[in-house]
Amino acid sequence: MEIIIYGIxxxxxxxxxxxxxxxxxxxxxxANFAHGAFYLLGGILTWVFMNELGIPYLLSALLxxxxxxLFGFFLYWGLMLRLRGLAINEVIATLATAVVxxxxxxxxxxxxxxxxxxxxxxxxxxxxxxxxxxxxxLLVAIGIALIIFLFLFTxxxxxxxxxxxxxxxxxxxxxxxxxxxxxxxxxxxFGSALAVIAGLVxxxxxxxxxxxxxxxxxxxxxxxxxxxxxxxxxxxxxxLILGFGQIVVATFIKAQWQTVVTLAAIVVILAVKPSGxxxxxxxxxxxx
Amino acid sequence: xxxxxxxxxxxxxxxxxxxxxxNVKQGEIVSALGSNSAGKTTLMNTISGLxxxxxxxxxxxxxxxxxxxxxxxxxxxxxxxxxPSHRIRKGIALSRERHPIFPDSxxxxxxxxxxxxxxxxxxxKSFEFVYSIFPPLRGLKQRKAGFCSGGEQQMLSIGMALMxxxxxxxxxxxxxxLSPAMQNSLIEAIKKIREEGITIFITEQFARxxxxxxxxxxxxxxxxxxxxxxxxxxxxxxxxRATFMGI
Numbered sequence: 001m002e003i004i005i006y007g008i009x010x011x012x013x014x015x016x017x018x019x020x021x022x023x024x025x026x027x028x029x030x031a032n033f034a035h036g037a038f039y040l041l042g043g044i045l046t047w048v049f050m051n052e053l054g055i056p057y058l059l060s061a062l063l064x065x066x067x068x069x070l071f072g073f074f075l076y077w078g079l080m081l082r083l084r085g086l087a088i089n090e091v092i093a094t095l096a097t098a099v100v101x102x103x104x105x106x107x108x109x110x111x112x113x114x115x116x117x118x119x120x121x122x123x124x125x126x127x128x129x130x131x132x133x134x135x136x137x138l139l140v141a142i143g144i145a146l147i148i149f150l151f152l153f154t155x156x157x158x159x160x161x162x163x164x165x166x167x168x169x170x171x172x173x174x175x176x177x178x179x180x181x182x183x184x185x186x187x188x189x190f191g192s193a194l195a196v197i198a199g200l201v202x203x204x205x206x207x208x209x210x211x212x213x214x215x216x217x218x219x220x221x222x223x224x225x226x227x228x229x230x231x232x233x234x235x236x237x238x239x240l241i242l243g244f245g246q247i248v249v250a251t252f253i254k255a256q257w258q259t260v261v262t263l264a265a266i267v268v269i270l271a272v273k274p275s276g277x278x279x280x281x282x283x284x285x286x287x288x
Numbered sequence: 289x290x291x292x293x294x295x296x297x298x299x300x301x302x303x304x305x306x307x308x309x310x311n312v313k314q315g316e317i318v319s320a321l322g323s324n325s326a327g328k329t330t331l332m333n334t335i336s337g338l339x340x341x342x343x344x345x346x347x348x349x350x351x352x353x354x355x356x357x358x359x360x361x362x363x364x365x366x367x368x369x370x371x372p373s374h375r376i377r378k379g380i381a382l383s384r385e386r387h388p389i390f391p392d393s394x395x396x397x398x399x400x401x402x403x404x405x406x407x408x409x410x411x412x413k414s415f416e417f418v419y420s421i422f423p424p425l426r427g428l429k430q431r432k433a434g435f436c437s438g439g440e441q442q443m444l445s446i447g448m449a450l451m452x453x454x455x456x457x458x459x460x461x462x463x464x465x466l467s468p469a470m471q472n473s474l475i476e477a478i479k480k481i482r483e484e485g486i487t488i489f490i491t492e493q494f495a496r497x498x499x500x501x502x503x504x505x506x507x508x509x510x511x512x513x514x515x516x517x518x519x520x521x522x523x524x525x526x527x528x529r530a531t532f533m534g535i
Contacts, residue, residue: 082348155397158404165401168390174341175384176452177376177405 001128003247009136011243012143013202017216018223018235019146020194026230027167028184030080031091032072035195036217037098040210042068042196043117043203044110050118057118065196072192076185084184102213115208117200139201146197147232163187167230222262226269228279237277241265289314289487290335290456295358295368297330297339297511304330306511308358312456317478317488321495321522321532322508328491329385331508332460335360335489336382337372362456376405379455386464387445391434395425398433398444402451410453417484418447421477439470443477450481457481459490463497471497495532499523 021035032038042064049060075097083089124133154160165173166183174180195216227238242265246258269276290312297305305327312318322328333339334356343354360368367375390398399418403411419426422443428436433444442462449457459478463471475497482488482501492498499505502519507528515525522528 084349085345086349161397161401162404164393164397165390165404168392169388171338172384172388172390172448173401174372175336175338175382176402176448177373178401179373180341 002130003244003251005127005130005132007240007244007247009132009140010247011239012140014219014223014239014243015235016139016143016146016198016201018220018239019150020191020198021217021220022224022229022232022235023150023194024187024191025224026232027163027187028084028180030076030084030184030188031087031094032188032191033091033094033217034075034098034101035191035220036213036215037101038068038072038192038195039199039216040105040208040213041071041101043199043208044105044115046117046200047110047115047208061200065193065200068196069189069193073185073189075192076181076188080184080188081181098213098217102210105213106210111209111211113207116206117204117208119204133205135201135204139205142197142201146194147236151232159186219262222266225276226265228276231276231278234276234278238265289363290489291359291361292335293359293361295331295334295360296356297327297334298353298355300353304511305334308508308511308513310506310513312487312489314487315482315485316503317482317490317501319490319492319498319502319505319519320508321492321498321505321528323493323531325510326508327511328493328508329460330511332382332385332458332491334368336380336458337367337370337375338382340369341372373405376452376454379453380458381449381452381454381456382458383445383449383460383462385460387438387441389433389441389444389448392432394430394432395436395444396429398448399451402448406453408453411451414451414453418450421450421480422447439466439474442466442470442474446474446477446481450486454486456487456489459488461492462490463492463494468497475501493532495522495528496534 017039020038021032024030024032045064045067046060049055049063050057055063079093079097080090083093119133119135120138121134124131125137154164162173162178162183163186165176165178166180170180223235223238223242226242227234227236242262245261245265249257249261273279292308292310295305295308296303308331310318310320320328320331330339333342339354339356343356346352346354356368358368359366362375362378362380367378390401393401399415403414424440425443425447428440433441436444446459446462462474462478466474471494478488478490479501490498490502499519499522504516504518505522506513507515507522515522515528517525
């Protein structure tokens with residue numbers, strides 16, 4: 001029972017961590033290695049707004065989502081514009097951005113037990129023999145809601161349809177009047193905002209440590225590589241495999257072995273089907 | 289309606305189009321015939337503005353240098369360096385070579401995506417218009433475009449161009465890779481589109497099914513104009529018959 005509950009919450013956590021990264025990559029082919037840094041930045045911004053400036057939680061959260069989203073938007077126009085399509089350069093540029101953000105935050109000392117984001121609802125509930133806090137249940141609910149929202153967004157709205165168009169055939173999309181730069185910038189912006197949303201949901205479960213900026217990136221990459229980066233079903237399946245794998249290993253062997261599961265999965269997938277379980281594009285092998 | 293004057297296009301130092309002058313009048317079907325590598329697709333990309341987008345992106349990353357010279361006049365306005373989206377708003381729509389549609393979207397979604405720039409309330413009418421010109425598409429609404437046959441994808445590609453509500457429709461090799469029966473039904477569809485008042489400019493290498501419906505035609509070889517005439521004149525020209533009709 002415990003394994004099922006924690007397996008599910010752990011899987012949804014992985015889904016949340018990966019969604020933004022995968023959205024950006026799936027639409028514009030940009031590998032945003034600053035994803036983890038945005039996750040961290042969003043969490044810390046929210047904390048600063050609440051505790052240093054005294055802004056209420058909801059407003060702080062929305063403000064950080066907006067600011068980081070805007071940052072992603074201008075990161076495209078300022079830096080990625082000239083690099084788009086040059087995979088290695090994209091990775092170097094976004095990774096450099098990530099290192100700058102994370103190390104500046106580390107220098108400013110945003111680590112440790114003082115830096116905690118509030119839970120949405122305090123308390124926990126007993127399911128079977130184990131106690132589950134409400135935050136984890138909310139996390140699952142928000143994860144599912146977000147996937148449904150993204151599906152509707154990309155299938156029903158004009159911007160969403162332009163995302164789908166650019167991801168399928170960029171030049172045809174341009175020949176129909178869709179601006180590829182504008183769409184790519186928006187995709188980076190949405191991906192960054194999703195990273196912050198993930199942070200706001202997941203971070204209350206522990207305290208903020210600047211190291212997570214790198215950890216999140218690795219988790220997102222692992223899920224992406226196993227499932228196929230641009231594929232939403234791939235991400236869901238990969239999250240379930242890795243999520244349950246980690247919990248099973250942590251329960252029956254040792255918690256420290258969790259990372260081994262992730263890394264082993266990456267190695268196996270890269271050896272057997274390098275574009276991921278549901279991946280279509282061969283480029284992926286060259287990108288990551 | 290469309291007047292191209294002394295158009296030259298270079299990719300680096302290679303000359304793709306050499307001193308082309310073409311004009312298309314309101315309501316006509318005009319065709320540019322040429323074999324492979326004659327410069328047909330470059331011509332279409334230049335009229336639709338796709339080449340401007342390619343040029344900007346190549347310049348950004350320091351890639352291939354694309355140089356354009358000459359003039360393109362559309363409805364009294366010089367558009368040679370205009371962005372593709374602006375040209376679509378002014379009524380120029382392109383159906384690209386080899387019908388590149390959005391394979392993971394269903395047919396209806398493909399058409400819906402094509403209305404991206406439109407804000408008017410007549411989008412529903414355009415759907416009806418496309419389905420009336422290509423009746424098979426109506427039954428395929430929910431089918432993934434990638435699973436449609438080549439002919440169906442070609443219809444969809446032209447339908448997508450029509451969804452932008454064009455005044456000038458550019459068709460880049462619409463008959464390529466289609467069966468003779470499919471070619472004939474596409475020719476009928478093109479006639480119907482013209483009857484709706486849409487001007488059509490086609491590049492093609494299959495002259496035989498196309499020339500009977502063409503008002504005027506241009507023959508392009510290696511990026512240069514070698515012959516012009518009405519559809520009738522071209523059909524009777526022995527060189528055209530030998531090169532493009534296999535007679």
